[in-house]
Amino acid sequence: MGSDKTMFGSHAATEGERLVASTWWQRAVVYQVYPRSFADGNGDGVGDLLGLIERLDHLAWLGVDAVWISPVFRSPMADFGYDVADYCDIDPLFGDLATIDRLIADAHARDIKVLLDWVPNHTSDQHPWFLESRRDRTNPKADWYVWRDRTANNWLTAFNSGQPAWTYDEQRGQYYLHCFLAQQPDLNWDHPQVQDAMLDTLRFWLDRGVDGFRMDVIHLIAKHLDEDDPADFASKKYSHVPANDVPEVHPRLRRIRSVLDSYPGDRVSVGEVYLLDEERMAAYYGSGDELHLSFNFPFVWSQFRADDLRHRISRTLDILRPRGAWPTWVLSNHDVPRHRTRYGGDEALARIAAAMLLTLPGTPFLYQGEELGLHEAEIPHDRIVDPGLRDGCRAPLPWAIGRHHGWPSDPWLPFPPDADAHSVEAQHLDEDSMLHWYRHLMQVRRRTPQLHTLDLEWVDLGADVLAYRRGGVLVVLNMSSVTVDLPGIVVPLASSIRGLEGLHITSVAPLAAVVAVPA
């Protein structure tokens, strides 16, 4: 042990400036707000924009640089906002345009950027465009959606319902395509007017001052309808129609990119490219002219084991860095069970995961509540509301100790387990809490320029230890049950075992994380 040479290959900086963060979104920690469950400002049991505004000071204290807010547009809520009936208005459940203007201004006043969630693949079946389109076969929007006399392929809807992705519409006398619920008809992106109309919705929000967008299932905006899905499609956990990773998507992404780039201030796009292969995902960055960022789903689904993580991280860096593409790292979101629970529930592992997420080369995305160490909520059968059964990760944030946990009334879903102990109030008081651990890691990240590059060199400290150097900074994530000796004497900037910061150490305890510089 003790050698910097590695058996895992290295990621030394070789391409000069491209590997160092030069924009805010390359340096940022982005925090996903699932607004229904974040904070309730009007007391109706559902979180809203006012609630978020009231908690901005907390997010500033925590140290996040940007928030991505899951959809708040007008919606019948069949898919909890991912079925949009008006891209240019706020659903009354969440507030109104004046409230979001205030949110953007108040966030900016605290140096927090605001990303909205743009849902380009489909609208709600209540969107005026669809109401018009379904009327007959000759109306001006007749071809804005995907209509066929017969189901054109074997595609099933997402969420594993086993339902065909085609539904017959009596009024129009044809089938329409919906990769998700029947209430979410797919737009026909082959139609130039659809593209223009959707780009206008981006401009609407860019003009209002938003800093960018998370782009929902963006790989689906081009499709080969004549290709059937492979036979095993229905057995996939949470998937999207795989016949959609097609070349026509790229010119469309370039049009989207040029809209964002025509605005000042480095507006950003981060795509939900739900493809479980880094190589295919990488193509969505284009040559710096498509997505700015793309979510890394193979990493989300990695086993929480040093060898698997090392493999996924290496592959991501090997594929993205030569393209000059900036990686993202995410462990949880509103669609997957919380990673704390997926990794077995252990608090020490959750602390290691946080140290990893906040020290990897690229932009980390946190999902609300992971900084509280929340477990997946157990939802009684009669309270399940999501057609995709994702309620457990969407449970409300516990803000306070006691009844309703800081919510004005009983919220729409049950709280996660041990909500008092996991509450913001309880953890704020406890410097040793998960909340303080996340905050401290973000502070270290912010003031450590070595963490703002794409430089990473593996350090071999044993099979169950994920260890890497970022410039002169050593990160050791000991996932084993034995103490590991370090290559030399180091001084922790952050240590999951309290009291070690600033001291000289030569080893890392089992299930502990250390971010350190040489003594």
Ligand code: GLC
């Ligand atoms: C994305 C969203 C998910 C939604 C689906 C349909 O995967 O993250 O929540 O149900 O798209 O819009």
